[in-house]
Amino acid sequence: QVRLVQSGGGAVQAGGSLTLSCAPDGYIYIDNCMAWVRQVPGKEREKVVIRDSSGRITYGDSVKGRFTISQDSGENTFDLQMNNLNAEDSGMYYCGADIGLTCFANSLYEGYWGQGTQVTVSS
Numbered sequence: 577q578v579r580l581v582q583s584g585g586g587a588v589q590a591g592g593s594l595t596l597s598c599a600p601d602g603y604i605y606i607d608n609c610m611a612w613v614r615q616v617p618g619k620e621r622e623k624v625v626i627r628d629s630s631g632r633i634t635y636g637d638s639v640k641g642r643f644t645i646s647q648d649s650g651e652n653t654f655d656l657q658m659n660n661l662n663a664e665d666s667g668m669y670y671c672g673a674d675i676g677l678t679c680f681a682n683s684l685y686e687g688y689w690g691q692g693t694q695v696t697v698s699s
Contacts, residue, residue, distance in 0.1 A: 578602035578688050580671050588661055596656040596693055598671030604688060606647050606654045609679035611687075614667040621684040623641035624669070625656065628679045631654070647670065661697045668692045 584596040600606060612624040623636045625645050635643060644657045654671065672681050674687035 578604055578645045578673075579671060580604065580607060580688055580690035582669075582671050582690040582693045584655075585695045587696040587698065590662050590697055590699045592697070593657070593660055594661065594695060595658070595661045596669055596671070596695075598654045598656075598690055600652060600654070600673055600688075604673045606649065606652055609674040609676075609687075610645075610647075611672045611674070611680055611684070612645070612656045612669060613672060613684050614665075614669045616667040621670070622667075623680075624686060626680055627637045627654075658695070661695075663697050663699045666695055669695055670679065 579601040581599045585594060590596050607627045609630060611626040612626050613621045615621045624639055624643060625635045627633045627645060642660045646655045649668060670692050671690040672687050
């Protein structure tokens with residue numbers, strides 16, 4: 577059974593920082609295509625960052641310069657460091673893995689996903 581276990585998140589004031597962690601289980605390794613997305617009620621998922629299997633990283637426009645991913649191959653964890661948060665960053669954050677060839681190019685709902693972590697930023 578494949579699982580992506582998320583931790584971190586919570587509530588923070590605008591301008592603050594949070595770190596989210598993702599630990600894939602089963603046969604998913606962080607060398608695969610990995611992603612963080614976020615979603616607010618009533619809206620589609622939004623790309624936060626995608627790192628493909630070759631290591632290329634693309635950030636969503638709204639988070640560039642503020643969010644950074646890091647990974648620990650030994651621990652098999654894929655983290656998202658979020659700085660200078662604002663209210664528009666609030667939402668449910670999901671860690672995902674795509675072991676296929678498209679690396680979320682077709683949909684941000686394909687692949688495997690964690691349970692979600694709520695991030696709330698107060699202004």
